[in-house]
Amino acid sequence: MLRYASTLLLAGLTWGLAAVGAAPAQQAATLTGTVEDANGAPLPGANVVLLDSDYGTAAGADGS
Secondary structure, eight states, X not given: OHHHXXXXXXHHHHHHHHHHHHGGGOOOOOOOOOOBOTTSOBOXXXXXXXXXXXXXXXXXXXXX
């Protein structure tokens, strides 16, 4: 029973440290601006995606 408990404890600590180690690598960022067409009119709902990443958002009703 002690062997089983120590194995579970070690596995839990390993997963816990792996999860904590990944968190500091994330960085917060803010993207601001307006999406407009060639005539300067706002494009509501336009999708904005950072190339070669999974990061993106949609423009609001006023193109911002």
